[in-house]
Amino acid sequence: MARVVETPGHTLDHISYVFDGEKAVFAADTLFSIGCGRVFEGTYPMMWDSLLKLRSLPDDFRLYCGHEYTASNVKFALTIEADNPHLQARAAEVTKLRAENKPTIPVLLGDEKKANVFLRADEPAVAAKLHMKGADPALVFGELRERKNKS
Numbered sequence: 001m002a003r004v005v006e007t008p009g010h011t012l013d014h015i016s017y018v019f020d021g022e023k024a025v026f027a028a029d030t031l032f033s034i035g036c037g038r039v040f041e042g043t044y045p046m047m048w049d050s051l052l053k054l055r056s057l058p059d060d061f062r063l064y065c066g067h068e069y070t071a072s073n074v075k076f077a078l079t080i081e082a083d084n085p086h087l088q089a090r091a092a093e094v095t096k097l098r099a100e101n102k103p104t105i106p107v108l109l110g111d112e113k114k115a116n117v118f119l120r121a122d123e124p125a126v127a128a129k130l131h132m133k134g135a136d137p138a139l140v141f142g143e144l145r146e147r148k149n150k151s
Contacts, residue, residue, distance in 0.1 A: 007054065009047025010037035016054060018061075025109065027054055028066040033107045034090060035073030036118040037066075038149065044142030048121065051141070055119050059110025070094050070104035076151045077117045080129055080144065086114035118144055 002017040007030040014037075017026040029037035030047070031054050039047045074091045081087050090111065094104050113119055120126045121144060122137035130143050 005053055007031075007050035009039050009042035009044075009050045012041045014042075014050070016050075018057065023058070023060055024062045024064060024106070025054060025057055026064045030054065031063065031112070031116075031119075032065045032067065032073055033063065033070040033104055033112060034077050034087070034094075034116050035069055035148070036116075036145070039145060044145060045138040047145070048138040048141040051119055054109075055113060057109055059108065059113065061109040062106035063109050063112055064106050068103060068105065070107075071098050076148050077115070079151070080117050080147075081120075081126065084115065084117075086111065087117070090115045 001021065002019050005016045005018055007014050007016045007027065010029040014028065014030060016028060016030055019025070030050050031037075036047065036051060071094055074087070074094050077087055078091060097104050117126060118141065121141035124133070126144075127133055127135055127140045130140060132140050132143060
């Protein structure tokens, strides 16, 4: 059985499905592996709050998303956190999987929490990389999303 979690930001009425028994979340266009959806109808603070809802799920949940964007998301994320060993490991894994024409999804949410820069907007090191030390995480998230939009 699924439960519905409101995850506005991409659109105002966006939802995600959480399958507690199966330890899975279908986040559609809110959360991608090493990325997140564009903010079309919502606001950056709204999307950040939605990402926090998904981030609060257990580490052993599998993330399923609406698109296979992982390789391009990795390319962007490395411009922000090239020194993140979890991101480096995921980048190598994604390169290998895509070379074998295999999907990069599902992925464990616990791994995403360590490697996905969009889930780490409240980490001081991420804010520092953006020259936003001490800034509100929703503002840091907004800057990350703006940079991704332009990449």
